[in-house]
Amino acid sequence: MSAPRTPAPPLTAAGLTVRYGRRIALDDVSFGVEEGSVYALLGLNGAGKSSLVRCLLGLRRPESGTAKLFGRDVWSHRAEVLQEVGVVPEEPDAPPTLSVREIARFSARIHSKFDRAGFDQRLRRFGVPADVPFGRLSKGQKGQVALALALAPAPRMLILDDPTLGLDAKARRSVFEELIGELAERGTTVFLTTHELAAVEGIADRVGILRDGRLLIDEDLESLRGRFRRLRFTRPNDGEATLDRALADLAPVTIERRAWGVEAIVSAFSEERWAPLAGRADLGSPEVEAVRLEDLFLALVEPPAPTGASVEPRGAA
Amino acid sequence: MSAFAAIFSREFRLRRVLLIGALAIGLMSLAIPRLQGQTGAIAAETANAAALLIGFLTCSIYALILGSGAIARDLADGRLGFDFVRPISGLTLWAGRIGAALTLLSASALLVVGPALLTDPKGGGGPVWAPAAGWLPVLNMTGAFVVGLLSCWVLFFLTHLATVLFASRSALLGLDLAGLLAVGLLAGSALERLHRNWAMDAFGVGAASFFAFLLLALTGASLVQVLFGRTDLVRSHRALSMALWVPLLLGAFALDAASRWVVSPGLSDLVRTESVSKAPAGTWFGVGGDLRGRGALAGQFLVDAATGRVVRQGVSISNLTIKTDFSNDGKSVAWLALTPRGTEVRWVDLSAPEPRVETAPISFEGVAEEPSLSPTGRWLALRSDRRMLIFELRTGRLVASVPVTADWDALRTRWIAEDRLRFWSAEGNVSLGGEPRISIAETHVPQGPGSGAPASVGTIELTARGYAWYVNLDGGTVIVRELKTGRRRLFDGRTGAELGVIDAPQQQSGAILLADGSVAVLVQGPKSRGLAIYDRTGVLRRSFDLRSAKGLLFGAQPTPTTILVSVAAEATPLVRTARRLILLDLATGGIREVGRGWIAAFEALDSGVTVVRTGPATFARWDPATEMLKPIVPR
Numbered sequence: 023m024s025a026p027r028t029p030a031p032p033l034t035a036a037g038l039t040v041r042y043g044r045r046i047a048l049d050d051v052s053f054g055v056e057e058g059s060v061y062a063l064l065g066l067n068g069a070g071k072s073s074l075v076r077c078l079l080g081l082r083r084p085e086s087g088t089a090k091l092f093g094r095d096v097w098s099h100r101a102e103v104l105q106e107v108g109v110v111p112e113e114p115d116a117p118p119t120l121s122v123r124e125i126a127r128f129s130a131r132i133h134s135k136f137d138r139a140g141f142d143q144r145l146r147r148f149g150v151p152a153d154v155p156f157g158r159l160s161k162g163q164k165g166q167v168a169l170a171l172a173l174a175p176a177p178r179m180l181i182l183d184d185p186t187l188g189l190d191a192k193a194r195r196s197v198f199e200e201l202i203g204e205l206a207e208r209g210t211t212v213f214l215t216t217h218e219l220a221a222v223e224g225i226a227d228r229v230g231i232l233r234d235g236r237l238l239i240d241e242d243l244e245s246l247r248g249r250f251r252r253l254r255f256t257r258p259n260d261g262e263a264t265l266d267r268a269l270a271d272l273a274p275v276t277i278e279r280r281a282w283g284v285e286a287i288v289s290a291f292s293e294e295r296w297a298p299l300a301g302r303a304d305l306g307s308p309e310v311e312a313v314r315l316e317d318l319f320l321a322l323v324e325p326p327a328p329t330g331a332s333v334e335p336r337g338a339a
Numbered sequence: 340m341s342a343f344a345a346i347f348s349r350e351f352r353l354r355r356v357l358l359i360g361a362l363a364i365g366l367m368s369l370a371i372p373r374l375q376g377q378t379g380a381i382a383a384e385t386a387n388a389a390a391l392l393i394g395f396l397t398c399s400i401y402a403l404i405l406g407s408g409a410i411a412r413d414l415a416d417g418r419l420g421f422d423f424v425r426p427i428s429g430l431t432l433w434a435g436r437i438g439a440a441l442t443l444l445s446a447s448a449l450l451v452v453g454p455a456l457l458t459d460p461k462g463g464g465g466p467v468w469a470p471a472a473g474w475l476p477v478l479n480m481t482g483a484f485v486v487g488l489l490s491c492w493v494l495f496f497l498t499h500l501a502t503v504l505f506a507s508r509s510a511l512l513g514l515d516l517a518g519l520l521a522v523g524l525l526a527g528s529a530l531e532r533l534h535r536n537w538a539m540d541a542f543g544v545g546a547a548s549f550f551a552f553l554l555l556a557l558t559g560a561s562l563v564q565v566l567f568g569r570t571d572l573v574r575s576h577r578a579l580s581m582a583l584w585v586p587l588l589l590g591a592f593a594l595d596a597a598s599r600w601v602v603s604p605g606l607s608d609l610v611r612t613e614s615v616s617k618a619p620a621g622t623w624f625g626v627g628g629d630l631r632g633r634g635a636l637a638g639q640f641l642v643d644a645a646t647g648r649v650v651r652q653g654v655s656i657s658n659l660t661i662k663t664d665f666s667n668d669g670k671s672v673a674w675l676a677l678t679p680r681g682t683e684v685r686w687v688d689l690s691a692p693e694p695r696v697e698t699a700p701i702s703f704e705g706v707a708e709e710p711s712l713s714p715t716g717r718w719l720a721l722r723s724d725r726r727m728l729i730f731e732l733r734t735g736r737l738v739a740s741v742p743v744t745a746d747w748d749a750l751r752t753r754w755i756a757e758d759r760l761r762f763w764s765a766e767g768n769v770s771l772g773g774e775p776r777i778s779i780a781e782t783h784v785p786q787g788p789g790s791g792a793p794a795s796v797g798t799i800e801l802t803a804r805g806y807a808w809y810v811n812l813d814g815g816t817v818i819v820r821e822l823k824t825g826r827r828r829l830f831d832g833r834t835g836a837e838l839g840v841i842d843a844p845q846q847q848s849g850a851i852l853l854a855d856g857s858v859a860v861l862v863q864g865p866k867s868r869g870l871a872i873y874d875r876t877g878v879l880r881r882s883f884d885l886r887s888a889k890g891l892l893f894g895a896q897p898t899p900t901t902i903l904v905s906v907a908a909e910a911t912p913l914v915r916t917a918r919r920l921i922l923l924d925l926a927t928g929g930i931r932e933v934g935r936g937w938i939a940a941f942e943a944l945d946s947g948v949t950v951v952r953t954g955p956a957t958f959a960r961w962d963p964a965t966e967m968l969k970p971i972v973p974r
Contacts, residue, residue, distance in 0.1 A: 079424055081570045101428040109424035116421050119353060131345035132425050 030093025032057055032179045032211040033078065037087035040073045040235075047073040048084070049235040055179075055228070060205065060212040062222040062243075065232035066323050071215040072112060074232070075183040078213070079109060091179070105133075108172030108210075110182040114164035118157025122167055125156060126174075133175035141174040148196060162193030169197055173204055180204070182214035186221075194218060201225065219316040229315070233323045243315070250275075250318050251291035254309040256283035265305060271295050275321045287313060287321045342427045346435025347442075350409070354443055357401055361447035368393045369454045383458055390455035391483055398448045398491040406498025409440035410565065415506035420570045433565040437558075444495060448488050456480060489554065496557035500579065503564065507576035518584035525591035529598035534679055536602040537656045538636050545601070549594050556586045604630045604638040606649045606973045609956030613637065619812055621669025622948050623689050625652070626958075627661060639663070641672060641687060641694070644948045644960050647974045650687055650694050652676075664710045667754070667812075671716025673699070673732065675707055682707050684719065686732055700735030703728055713754045718784055720752060720760055727752065729760065729784050738785030742792050753814035753832075758784050761814050761833070762793050775801035777808065777817070779835055797835035801828075811852045816875075818850055818858070829858070829875055839876035854899050861904075863891050870904060870923060883923050883930055892918070897949040897963045900926045903933075905951075920951060922966065933961075934968055 033055040040048040048070045055061040065071045076082040077089045080100030089096045091103040116125050122145065130136040145152055148166040150159065159167065165185060172180060182201075186194040198221045204210055205225065216222055222229070229246060231239040239246070253272070255265060265284055269277070272288035272295055283306060291310075300308055313321075368389040372382035410433070413419045422432050504515050526549070533539050539546065563582035568575025608631045616625035627639035639652040639661040653676055655661055663674045673686040676698075684699040684707075699719070707723040712732070719732045722743065729739035743750060745764035755761045762780045780793035803821040810817050810832060817830040827841040827850055841850075841858060850860040853872070857880060860871045869885040870893070885891060888906030895903045902925060905918040920934035934951070949961035951968060959968040 076570075081420065081423055082574070083567075100423075101426045101431075104424065104426040111420055111424060113417060115418040117349070117353060117418070120349070124349075124352075128345055128349050129425070131341050132427060 029057070030090070031055065032092055033061075033213055034090045034093075035074070035078065035087065036090075038074065038077055038084045038089060039086045040070070040077060040082065040084050046235050048077070050087070051232070051235070051237045052087075053230055053237060053240045055211060055213050057211055058209045059227040060214070060225050061228045061230065062226035063213070063215040063230045063232060064217075064219065064222070064319050064323075065215070069232040069323070070235040071232055072183060073235075075112075075181065075215060078181060079104070079107075106178040108175060108177035108180045110165070110168045110172045110180070110185040112183040112185075112187055114156075114161075114168040116156040116164075116167070116171075119155050121153050121155050122150060122159070123152040125167070125171070126152075129171055129174065135175045137174045137176060141170050144170040144173065144200065147200075162189045165189055165193060165197060169200055173200070176208065177210065179211040179213070182212065182216070184215050184217065186216060186218050194221070198225070219314075219319055223315040231319060231322055238322055246315075246318065247312060249291050250287060250289055250313045251296075252311050252313050252317065253286045253288060254283060254311075255286075255305050256307045256309075268299055268302070268305060272299075276324075287317065343431045343435045343438075346422065346427065346432060347439045350436050350439035351443060354405065354408070354440075357404070357443055357447055358450060361397060361401075361450040364393055364397050365390065365451040365454045368451065369458065383455070386455040386458060387480055390452045391480070391487065394448055394451035394484075395487045395491070397451050398444060398488065399494055401444055401447050402491045402494040403498050405440040405444055406495040407502040409436050409495075409499060410561070411499050411502035411506065414503065414568075414570065414572055414575055417570070423570050429566040429569065430562070433562050437561065440495065441492060444491060445488060448484070448491065452480075452484055489550070493550075493554055493557065496554070496561060499561055500557065500583065503572070503576055503579055507572045509573050509576050511573075511576055511580055515580055515584070518580070518588065522584070522587045522591045525588075525595045529591070529595040532598045532602055536636075536654050537677065538598070538601050538633070538654060544634065545594070545597055549590065552590050553587070556583060556590060559586070601633055601636065602654055604633065604651070604654060606640050606642065607956050608633070609638060609640075611955055612952055614639075615952075616663045616665070618665035618669035618672070618689070619667045621665075621689065622646075623665070623669060623672065624950055625663040625665075625672070626952075627652075628955075630654070639674075641689070642950075642958065642971065642973065643689075644950045644958070644971055647972045648694065649973045650696065652685070652687075652696065662708075662710065664712050666712040666716030667714035668716065671712055671732070673710050673712050673716075673719055675710050675721075684710065684721070684730075684732075686716075686719075699730070699732055701730045701732075702735070709750075709752065711752055711754060711760075713760075713784075714757050717757065718754075720754070722750070722752075727760070727762070727782075731785075737788050739782065739790045740788045741782050741786075741790050751808075751810045753810055753812070755781070755814045755833075760784065760793075761796070763799075763808075763810055763817065763832075765808065775804050775806075777801070777819075777835070779833065797831075797833055799830045799835040809850075816852055816856070818852070820850070827858070827860070827877075829877070839874070839878075841873045841877045849893060851893055853896055853902075859893065859902060861891055861893055870902065872925060881925060881928055883928065885921065885930070888919075888921075890918070894920070894951070895949045895961070897961050900924060901963065903949065903951070903961065920968075933966055 031054050036052050038048050038051040039046070051074060063071055063074065073082065077084050078091070078096060080096035083097045092106060094103050096103055126138060126141050130138055142152070145167070148163070148170070150163045150166055156164065156167065169185060186197050189197065198218070201212065202225055205212065226243050228242050229239060230237055269286055269288065271290070273290035274286045274288045277284060277286045296310060299305060302308070369386050371389045372385035375385070377385055410419065504512055560579050560583035564575045564579035567578040609626070609628050610631050611629045612626055613628040614626070618624060622645035623641055623643050625639065625641050627637055630636055630638045635656055636654050637656070638654050641650040641652060652661055652663065652674060655677060661674050661676065663672055665672045670688065670690040671686060672689060673684060676683045676685045684701045685696050686699055687694045687696055701719070703721065703723045705724050707721040709722045711720040712718070716732060718738065719730050721728045721730070725743060727741040727743050728737060730737055743762065743764070749765040751763040753761050760782050763777050764780070765777045777799040778795060779797040779799065780795045782790065782793035799817060799819070801819060803823055805822040806819050807822065808817060808819045815832045816838070817832050819828045819830065821828070829838040830836065831838060841860065850858050853859050856875050858873045858875070860873065862869050862871055867886065868888055868891055870883045871879060872881045873879055885906060890907030892905045894905050897903060902923045904921050904923060906921055907918045919932055922931045922933045950958050950971070951961055953959045953968065953970070958971045960971060962969055
């Protein structure tokens, strides 16, 4: 009697490496996205996010490694696996002379499950005119059309490559509201890259952080929040060397000397490790507070941490 | 299929305005003859020509627009991702976009040419393209349309290719240019080789194949580019380059090899012998005819019957037979080679250990004909315009330039000594009834350029106005056949004095002088067939009855007392028919069959070597001692 087959995860990347000439854009990147979850890939410009997305969409063949959607290699089975995937590209790129209506008509012929009524409804909600050529829409409207097109076939998975890039605050909000609505309604799996860290913090289940083509972090957001903390020490009595030794177990990512004392972000916080430090008067009124995703991200991707500071990496579960 | 239809219709609709432009242009070409006041067939022909010309220009421009826009521009602008992030296979995407563009291009061509076609009373059946060069086909309206349209397809793909290559700004462009240069050089040299050897006609299929191959290679490369390059411009460039230059280079190498093969036939490539020429002495003979797999191209070879050595003289269009002339000593041979640069004199020193074709440094203006080598091969006489030019063969030095007045078909020349050339001139078209007189003159060499007229040495006075005539090899005897009576009259070749008359029947088909000066006449009448031997005074010495042979061809005189003739059961063209070889004994009158099969004896060589043809490209020596055929093995 054979074991029941486990459904293939919506997205897996294994050892992806991409080079442009001598420059390495992705270096042995591996991660996975579980069904119904939201995975946010973060990284500075040039970190390799777009290269990764291109591999995930079968637009580029990696030098090594594989990218799979629903268990199938994307490069080899791009057209088949994209039946289940809605894509919002970084730069909305529909033919500029076609009207939104004509683009919708074209998409409806491509996707058998294209929900034309839902598409029209979204456009109305966004306030995008249907008869205007795509090339004449504003950047925000183009992004909204792209999102509406991606959602209309009711995909099992959404891949969004920086969908709010260059949009104003209102358009950015509408994109994320639409996304949240989709998630609430259908539980669609989402993989997105973005610089909207605040917005991601509200919807992401898991976060990946790329720096210079390497995946520094691939972890559940809750777990990240649990182990990253901002610590403040006002005027430690015994000098900085003592503080550095005391922080070593907490794996500091950044340690900043300020006029009022020292501030550090640590990546291995736990109550057990913190308790001995909290009571030490020689460290000068230690305080602890939660770290926002944005601070965490900046702490990780900005120039290398000072001597003695390190990131405690966590791989995929 | 729905994805293909979706892409196809989207792309078609995006550029459908081109069709309206094409229709407007088509109607305009229809109006051109009306504006010039033409009507009827002339107006239709003008409209046809205008439609074809304007259609080709329009479609060329459309090919540039569509070639850059179908895929390449979206790829360069980063818009191809719109299709690629949808469930559309690369093949479907490519087929939809390219298919729509080519459909638009073809439909536009039809719209431009269509109105003229519809109003043409000949229904487009008349020739609209009759090129001066023989190798290009004469095209009617439909053929010209198809060729023009396919050319525009090629331009479309070339534009696509160029747009991708230049848009990528990759260092690969250097390799592309190197590939282009290599393909261009190979193909160019191959085509030049074919052109130089008049082989374009023969290679019409090959040229069409290369054109089709080019179209296929361009099409395939664009598909590979889309399948493997996808939205990455540099990778698209790489895929396109690999998919294009590898097959194109292979194709260019194949074209180069094929062109070499076409212009370098071997003796075994002869499929039909059309011409034979003999050396008066020695063991060499020339043979030419159609070649295997080379269309209308004919080959010409020199063969040494003694050793089997073969020298390829060259190739030419079948109807431009290379006329070969051997020197009397059999050690030199020269001929006129038609090249795109003009007529060149080629020659071979047959006495060399490894005879090879040389080009003589001889230059002349206009057309030259009738090359004739002096007995030792030192001098070469050529008729050019109204002068007989005499050159030193090896140096090209002009040693005499003698005016001649007779038309080319009314003039015969023979070298009667190393320094003396004799002319026989009959005025007008003798076969249709020219002046019944043949004047005989001689000139000496060298005299230098601008020599005076040849000195008159004799005249042949005739009574009949219509006649055919023949001068034997040494110029000693002239045989004139009166067309009306069939009589043959023999004259002294120098003085013109009459030697005798052969009152042979009308059915005589040919006469030749034998070694002892007697005349052998073939008789091919409805009641009698055979060979009659007359002495120089016209007295019948012997006749051979070959009544069973319907086709009869004089062969050779291997010994002073024997003659070989070939006979066929059917009176079909002489050199193409399967034959039997008959040996006639002049002394005893005996007749004996000595060979069977596809045999036509053709020449006797005065060295005692007689060659017979035993197949399309196989030859054998006749050995008078054993009366056996010994195959000549080419080497």
